[in-house]
Amino acid sequence: MPATDSPNDRLLLNASTLLESERQLYLNLHPASQQLAQQASQHFLYGVPMHWMNDWGTPAPLFVRHAQGAHFTCADGLDYADFCLGDTGAMFGHSPEPVARALERQARRGYTTMLPDMVAAEVGAALAEQFGMPCWQLTTTATDANRFVLRWARAVTGRKKLLVFDGCYHGTVDDTMVDVEAGRTVSRASLLGQTVDLGLYTVAVDFNDLAAIERELASGDFACLLTEPALTNCGMVPALPGFIAGLRELTRRHGTLLVLDETHTISSARGGWSRNAGIQPDFMVIGKPIAGGLPAAAYGFSEELAARMKSAKDAAPAGHSGIGTTLSGNMMTLAAMHATLTEVATSAAYAHMLELASSLENGLNAVLQKHSLPWCITRIGARLELQFCATAPVNAKEARIAQHDELESAIHLFLLNRGVLLTPFHNMMLVCPATSDTDIAKLLRVFGECLTTLIYSSEANVPS
Numbered sequence: 001m002p003a004t005d006s007p008n009d010r011l012l013l014n015a016s017t018l019l020e021s022e023r024q025l026y027l028n029l030h031p032a033s034q035q036l037a038q039q040a041s042q043h044f045l046y047g048v049p050m051h052w053m054n055d056w057g058t059p060a061p062l063f064v065r066h067a068q069g070a071h072f073t074c075a076d077g078l079d080y081a082d083f084c085l086g087d088t089g090a091m092f093g094h095s096p097e098p099v100a101r102a103l104e105r106q107a108r109r110g111y112t113t114m115l116p117d118m119v120a121a122e123v124g125a126a127l128a129e130q131f132g133m134p135c136w137q138l139t140t141t142a143t144d145a146n147r148f149v150l151r152w153a154r155a156v157t158g159r160k161k162l163l164v165f166d167g168c169y170h171g172t173v174d175d176t177m178v179d180v181e182a183g184r185t186v187s188r189a190s191l192l193g194q195t196v197d198l199g200l201y202t203v204a205v206d207f208n209d210l211a212a213i214e215r216e217l218a219s220g221d222f223a224c225l226l227t228e229p230a231l232t233n234c235g236m237v238p239a240l241p242g243f244i245a246g247l248r249e250l251t252r253r254h255g256t257l258l259v260l261d262e263t264h265t266i267s268s269a270r271g272g273w274s275r276n277a278g279i280q281p282d283f284m285v286i287g288k289p290i291a292g293g294l295p296a297a298a299y300g301f302s303e304e305l306a307a308r309m310k311s312a313k314d315a316a317p318a319g320h321s322g323i324g325t326t327l328s329g330n331m332m333t334l335a336a337m338h339a340t341l342t343e344v345a346t347s348a349a350y351a352h353m354l355e356l357a358s359s360l361e362n363g364l365n366a367v368l369q370k371h372s373l374p375w376c377i378t379r380i381g382a383r384l385e386l387q388f389c390a391t392a393p394v395n396a397k398e399a400r401i402a403q404h405d406e407l408e409s410a411i412h413l414f415l416l417n418r419g420v421l422l423t424p425f426h427n428m429m430l431v432c433p434a435t436s437d438t439d440i441a442k443l444l445r446v447f448g449e450c451l452t453t454l455i456y457s458s459e460a461n462v463p464s
């Protein structure tokens with residue numbers, strides 16, 4: 001690479017040297033995690049309960065001893081300000097007190113019976129009150145919620161095709177695991193064990209391109225259009241003004257159901273993005289934090305759709321619907337969801353989160369300005385993303401161009417080694433009701449140190 005004086009280029013050149021020294025520093029700081037990793041590798045594939053737990057760019061997994069509020073402690077007794085928050089599962093903080101109390105109460109009253117607990121009606125009412133959808137079903141994961149919504153959408157419309165956006169992620173739902181290659185929708189090359197050509201019934205187009213959507217929907221073949229209100233899984237791609245309203249109008253006109261997956265955009269405001277934007281989807285999917293971090297998700301829909309769903313079920317032959325799993329809506333989850341919805345995900349909690357996220361956004365922009373870096377911060381409520389481009393991308397192609405894996409890993413590991421955790425996938429940061437001004441100040445200080453180190457030296461600034 002040619003030598004250059006631009007801070008951006010110097011910083012890219014220094015990223016791999018910094019990454020190497022931070023990997024060594026990680027090993028020095030985490031002997032107990034390394035030992036646990038060695039033990040766990042005797043029986044767990046890749047040494048971890050789920051292979052994604054290795055995707056942090058650390059030379060060995062970080063083992064957790066204890067998590068509370070906006071912090072956790074690792075096996076080596078080090079404290080971390082947690083801005084990953086379980087990639088949204090802990091968006092309301094680790095072990096929120098009302099959820100802990102509800103779980104303690106439920107712990108001796110049974111966990112699962114495949115019958116509704118007495119609190120079920122109150123949970124349904126709390127979902128309807130908070131998200132503005134009258135009818136609900138529960139699932140164990142947001143992946144399942146999306147999968148089941150797809151089945152319902154196909155059953156009620158009698159149509160087979162699904163429209164999604166390039167760069168989408170809706171959990172490990174096969175139908176959505178597509179990429180666009182030379183203008184064709186194809187199965188993602190990285191999928192393991194995929195036997196079906198996913199491009200057969202799924203079409204992916206560019207986010208923020210209403211003309212492309214209209215062209216596809218005009219065929220009258222699409223059961224539903226499934227999207228997040230802003231793409232959050234290929235970097236953050238916000239919707240241009242009027243885009244989601246345009247989707248609503250086009251889907252209605254062409255008899256296609258609009259499914260808004262708010263699993264991540266539940267960070268926008270209480271009730272999610274769509275409720276606050278005044279847009280009513282046909283189905284809404286939520287998951288991750290709605291039971292305080294216990295496995296739980298839900299999908300909401302209108303009464304009119306509920307009637308169509310019942311007719312479809314009544315008209316089907318007796319037997320498996322292909323919708324549902326044994327532990328969904330179990331007693332423990334219902335107790336946690338009730339406490340989360342009624343006592344944790346409150347207007348006051350959101351007000352605190354949004355205020356702190358705004359202060360973090362301003363602070364990050366000031367750090368970038370100080371170092372003359374042409375990068376941007378995109379924010380959706382309590383969720384922020386640092387992107388290596390001057391303005392937020394308008395589609396996944398632009399988001400991919402702005403990615404720089406080595407630089408990202410160097411920044412993450414530098415922060416982690418100094419007690420600040422970001423999500424392992426791109427540069428996402430989330431604040432929870434327990435996040436404090438001190439946590440924000442720490443992130444900003446360490447991020448600033450990281451940039452200084454990257455720009456002016458290839459030597460890591462080793463903490464004392």
Ligand SMILES: Cc1ncc(COP(=O)(O)O)c(C=O)c1O
Nearest residue numbers: 141142143169170171261263264
């Ligand atoms: C938008 C969106 N929907 C659904 C999911 C799936 O959630 P889960 O892995 O809890 O099933 C994710 C996971 O990241 C997501 O980002």
